[in-house]
Amino acid sequence: MHRPLLFATLLCVALPLAAAQPEAQPLPRSAGLPYAAKGLADRIVLTPGQNAATQMAVSYRTDLAQADAVLELGPALAGPSLAAKATQVEGITQRLDSDNGPANYHQVRLDHLRSDTAYVYRVKGSAGWSEWHQFRTAKATFAPFTFVYLGDTQNDILAIASRTIRQALRSVAHPALVVHAGDLVASRDDLAHDDEWGEWNQAGGWSYAAVPQLPAFGNHEYLEARNPDGSESRTLSPHVPAQFALPRNGAAGVQATSYFSDYQNVRFVVLDGTSALDLGTLEAQTRWLEDTLANSKARWNIVVMHQPVYTCARPDDTEVLKTAWQPLLERYKVDLVLQGHDHCYSRLTHAQGRVATQAAQRNKRPIGPVYMVSVTGSKMYGLNDRAHTQPDRIAEDTQLYQTVEVEQNRLRVRAYSADDQLYDAFDIQRDAKGRKFLQAPRLALAQERFCRENTGPDGLPCTTRGK
Secondary structure: OOHHHHHHHHHHHHHHHHHHOOOOOOOOOOOOOOOOOOOOOEEEEEEEOOEOOOOEEEEEEEOOOOOOOEEEEEEOOOOOOHHHHOEEEEOEEEEEEEOOEEEEEEEEEEOOOOOOOEEEEEEEEOOEEOOOEEEEOOOOOOOOEEEEEEOEOOOOHHHHHHHHHHHHHHOOOOOOEEEEOOOOOOOOOOOOHHHHHHHHHHHHOOHHHHOOEEEOOOHHHEEEEEOOOOOEEEEEOOHHHHHOOOOOOOOOOOOOOOEEEEEOOEEEEEOOHHHHHHOOOHHHHHHHHHHHHHOOOOOEEEEEOOOOOOOOOOOOOOHHHHHHHHHHHHHOOOOEEEEOOOOOEEEEOOOOOHHHHHHHHHOOOOOOOEEEEOEOOOOOEOOOOOOOOOOOEEEOOOOEEEEEEEOOOEEEEEEEEOOOOEEEEEEEEEOOOOOEEEEOOOOOOOOOEOOEOOEOOOOOEOOOEOO
16 A cells, blocks of 8 residues: 555655766767778878978878788879889877777878979778879979968868868869868867867868868867866877877977978968967977077968967957067068967958058058968857957958968968858068068958847858857
C-alpha cells in the first residue's frame, strides 16, 4: 500500500544526486563532415620561407600508419609524366591527438629552389600519394604581383566564410600570396576544435596547397588555460605549429607565430599581439620589429597583426600595442598595416579623421602607414562612436576581401564585398624622393554600409553585436 510513496521519495533523493554529477556533453560536430585523418593526405598547406624566391614549405596530415614525412618535388612539365623528374624530400613528423582521434602532421621544407620557377609536388599517405600541386617561386628582384588579404574567418567557416575566400580567389585576383589577419578559427565550444581546422582547410581546398599562405594568428588561435596559482592564461593551440611550417625567424620566444617573409622586394612582417599582451613577449617583439624594419631593404614594407592599432568596434584602442609599435611603424615608413579582430571594415590614414585625410590629399601632403581592418566570416561587431569620422571608409555587417596590386611605385588596394561589389579603392603612390601620397582613383564604389538602429544594410535585421 505504501510502495508508491516510497518509490516517489527515493526518486526525489536520486534526482539531485544525478544533477550534481552531470555527464560531460560532447562538443557539437560539423554535420555530415567527418574530419578524422585517413590514409590519404589532407590539410595540405604551402607557406613561403624567409626568402620566397628560394624557400617554400609544405605541411600536411595523415593517419598514424604514415609515420614519415615524404614529398616528391619536380619541375612543372607541360606533359603528364611528372614523376619521372621528381625527387623525394623528407621532413619531420609530429603526432597530434584531437577530438577526431590521433593524426600525424608532417612538414617538409624546400630550400635551394630556383627563383621564378614553377614546381610540382605531391605528398605521401599510407594509402598512396596525393594529387600533384603546382606553385611558382618568387622572382629574385622586384616584379609586380598581387596578393589577397583576408580578415577573421573564425565562425561558420565552411558554411559562410568559405564564400568570401572562394570569391577572392575566382573573381578579380590571380594572387601570388594570401595574407590572413588572424582568428582563422574560433577555438571555443561552437565546434570540436579539430572540426574547425577541418572546415578552414576545406574552405580554401586545393588553393591552400598551391598558393603560399601567410597567416598572422589572433587570440582565437590560443586556448584558455590556468596558471598554477589559478589565474587565467593562454596556450597556443597545438594545431598552429603543426598546421603551418613558417620561417621561424621571429622574435625570441615567439618563433611559432611571428616571422617575416620577403617576396619580390616586399617584406611582410607578422606580429603576435596576443602573445605580446598576455604572455609577456611585448618587449621581445618590439625589439625584433625594429630590427626587422631597420634592416629591410625591401621596396615596400607591410606589417600584418591581429589586434588593430585603431579599432573600429571597441570603445578603446589597444594602447599597449599602439604605444610600443606605432612609433616604429611610422619611423620606418611602413606602407600598409593589415589587421583583423574587430569584425568590421576600416581604412584609416590619419588619427585626426577622414577630414584630415581629405585635406592632405587636396594639399598634396605625404602620408604614413595606412591602417586596415577587415572581416571574412559571419561574426560581426557594431561600429564604435569614432568610426563614422575617424576612418576614411567603414563597413558594418559586411563580409569583405581585399586585393593589393604591388607595382614599383604604387600599391593599388581594392576592397570587395563578398557579392563582388567594389567597396573601397585607394592607391599609395611613391614619388622620386620616397614620399607617399594617398590617391583616390575615379571608380564607382558601393554605398557605405552600416546598420541603422536594428536594420542592417541589406534591409534585414542587423547581425552586429557590441564590444
